[in-house]
Amino acid sequence: MTTFSYWEQQCLDSVDWVVVGAGLVGLQSARKLKESFPQQRVVVIDAHALGGAASLRNAGFVCFGSAGEMLDEIERTSESQALSLYNKRFQGIQRLMDRYGHDRLGFEPTGGMEVFSAQEADGAERVIDALGYLNGLVRSVHGSDAFLLCDAAKTGMNVYQKGIVAPAEGGIQTHLLYRAVREDAIAQGVEIYEGIRVSGWEDTSVGVEVSLAQGGVIRASRMLICTNGFTRDLIPTVAVAPARGQVFVTESLGSLPFQGIYHADQGYIYFRSLGDRLLIGGGRNRDFVGEETMDMDVTKPFEQYLKTYVETVILPGKSVRFEYGWSGIMGMDNNRNPLIGWHSDHVCLAVRMGGMGVALSAWVAEEVLNVVRDDKGI
Ligand SMILES: Cc1cc2nc3c(=O)[nH]c(=O)nc-3n(C[C@H](O)[C@H](O)[C@H](O)COP(=O)(O)OP(=O)(O)OC[C@H]3O[C@@H](n4cnc5c(N)ncnc54)[C@H](O)[C@@H]3O)c2cc1C
Structure with a gap:
C-alpha cells in the first residue's frame, strides 16, 4: 500500500516530465520544457522546501571568472575550453538580466575586484602581466576589456597594492533571483511539489518509475535530474x-x-x-x-x-x-563544464554547475532543451 492519499498519488501520476531538484537549473529547465511542450505535464519535485538548494545558499556574485581563475583554467585545460566556459557564464547572466531585469534581481553594477595577498607579489604580477592577453581572448565575448588594473589600496584592505577590476561584474540579491525564477516557472504552468525525495528509479520500456524515500512511486514518461552536488547519492558513478x-x-x-x-x-x-x-x-x-x-x-x-x-x-x-x-x-569535477545529456533512454541529466552555477543556469536550461530535441547522449 502506498503512503500517499489517493489524491496525492493523482498529482504524481500521468506525468510527462518529472524534474528532480527545484534549484535554479531544475526550475528554469522545467519552464523551458513546459514552454516548448505546453500540452505536457512538467512536475518539479524536491526533497526540501527551501534549505537544500545551493540556489538559495550562494553568495549572489554575478561573475564569469576572475583574471587569476581564467589563467589557471587555461593552464589546466586549454585556451578554447576556458573561453567557452567563460562565454557560457556570460551568456547565462545576459539571459537572466534580459528576462527579469536588473531591478527585479537587486543587481548592483559595482564591478568585481580581484585582490591578492600582500605577501604574494609574484603571484599577483604574474596575473597582471597576463591582462593584455586575457582581454584579447575574451574581447569576442565582451566587446571591451574585461579586466582593468586598479589601485586595491584604496579599499583600505591589507592586500597587494594592485588589484584587477572586472567592470561587468556585480552582485544580486540571491533570494530575488530565486523568487523570480520560481514564479516564472509556476506562471508557465510548471507544478512544484516539495518534501519529496527520490531514492531510485527504473528506466522501463515506456518511461521511468521513480521510487520515493517516503514510499510510493511517480510514473513519468521522462525524468530530468538537476540535483547538482547531491547527484552521487542517486548515481554513484557520476563525475560530479x-x-x-x-x-x-x-x-x-x-x-x-x-x-x-x-x-x-x-x-x-x-x-x-x-x-x-x-x-x-x-x-x-x-x-x-x-x-x-x-x-x-x-x-x-x-x-x-x-x-x-x-x-x-x-x-x-x-x-x-x-x-x-x-x-x-x-x-x-576537474572538468568544470556542466554535464548535460541522456543518462539512459528516459533519464536526462543537467548537473555539475561548479562554483558559478548562478551564471550558468539559464544557459544550461537552454542546452537541456537542445539535448531533449536532438536526443543527444552524454
Ligand atoms: C556557498 C556557495 C556560494 C556560491 N556562490 C555563487 C555565486 O556567487 N555565483 C554563482 O554564479 N554561483 C555560486 N554558487 C553556485 C550556484 O549556487 C550553484 O551552482 C547553483 O545554484 C546550482 O543550481 P542547481 O539548480 O544545479 O542545484 P541546487 O540549487 O543545489 O538544487 C539542487 C536541488 O536538488 C534537490 N535534491 C537533491 N537530491 C534530491 C533527491 N534525491 N530527491 C529530491 N530532490 C533532491 C536539493 O534539495 C536541491 O534543492 C555558489 C554555491 C555555493 C554552495
Whole structure:
C-alpha cells in the first residue's frame, strides 16, 4: 500500500516530465520544457522546501571568472575550453538580466575586484602581466576589456597594492533571483511539489518509475535530474563530486569602506558588501578532502579562518561577529563544464554547475532543451 492519499498519488501520476531538484537549473529547465511542450505535464519535485538548494545558499556574485581563475583554467585545460566556459557564464547572466531585469534581481553594477595577498607579489604580477592577453581572448565575448588594473589600496584592505577590476561584474540579491525564477516557472504552468525525495528509479520500456524515500512511486514518461552536488547519492558513478561552501555574514557594521564583490586567493575566498554587513565565504582549498561532503554544517575551523581573514585582511584591526553562517553544496569535477545529456533512454541529466552555477543556469536550461530535441547522449 502506498503512503500517499489517493489524491496525492493523482498529482504524481500521468506525468510527462518529472524534474528532480527545484534549484535554479531544475526550475528554469522545467519552464523551458513546459514552454516548448505546453500540452505536457512538467512536475518539479524536491526533497526540501527551501534549505537544500545551493540556489538559495550562494553568495549572489554575478561573475564569469576572475583574471587569476581564467589563467589557471587555461593552464589546466586549454585556451578554447576556458573561453567557452567563460562565454557560457556570460551568456547565462545576459539571459537572466534580459528576462527579469536588473531591478527585479537587486543587481548592483559595482564591478568585481580581484585582490591578492600582500605577501604574494609574484603571484599577483604574474596575473597582471597576463591582462593584455586575457582581454584579447575574451574581447569576442565582451566587446571591451574585461579586466582593468586598479589601485586595491584604496579599499583600505591589507592586500597587494594592485588589484584587477572586472567592470561587468556585480552582485544580486540571491533570494530575488530565486523568487523570480520560481514564479516564472509556476506562471508557465510548471507544478512544484516539495518534501519529496527520490531514492531510485527504473528506466522501463515506456518511461521511468521513480521510487520515493517516503514510499510510493511517480510514473513519468521522462525524468530530468538537476540535483547538482547531491547527484552521487542517486548515481554513484557520476563525475560530479559534492563540494561544500561555507558562508558567513557579519552583524551590521554601521558602514563599510567599500561596496561590491571581491575575489581573493584565486577565487577560493570571496566576499561582498551586503549594505553595511560583510558576506564572506570559501577557503575550501584549505581542506579539499574534508569539504567533499553533502553534510550542510558549518565548522569552527572555517568560521575561525574566515573571521581572522576579515579582521586582518579585509577590515584590518576591526573585530567582527558573524550573525549568519550556513553552507551549500556545489557540484564539482576537474572538468568544470556542466554535464548535460541522456543518462539512459528516459533519464536526462543537467548537473555539475561548479562554483558559478548562478551564471550558468539559464544557459544550461537552454542546452537541456537542445539535448531533449536532438536526443543527444552524454
Ligand atoms: C556557498 C556557495 C556560494 C556560491 N556562490 C555563487 C555565486 O556567487 N555565483 C554563482 O554564479 N554561483 C555560486 N554558487 C553556485 C550556484 O549556487 C550553484 O551552482 C547553483 O545554484 C546550482 O543550481 P542547481 O539548480 O544545479 O542545484 P541546487 O540549487 O543545489 O538544487 C539542487 C536541488 O536538488 C534537490 N535534491 C537533491 N537530491 C534530491 C533527491 N534525491 N530527491 C529530491 N530532490 C533532491 C536539493 O534539495 C536541491 O534543492 C555558489 C554555491 C555555493 C554552495
